[in-house]
Amino acid sequence: MREIVDRDSASVSLPTCPHCGTPVATVTSRGPTEHYASPCGCRIRAGALERAEDRG
């Protein structure tokens, strides 16, 4: 028996866009309240990507 070790090696622990679910590589800020996820380009709220699983 072999263990499958390659399943998670390709997936980096990136946060996902709350709008489209695309893994967000970077967040671009155009103002104090304007933040855009990259590469999908959706506008997101500040702190929207911070540990959504930590609540509840």
Ligand SMILES: [Zn+2]
């Ligand atoms: Zn998006």
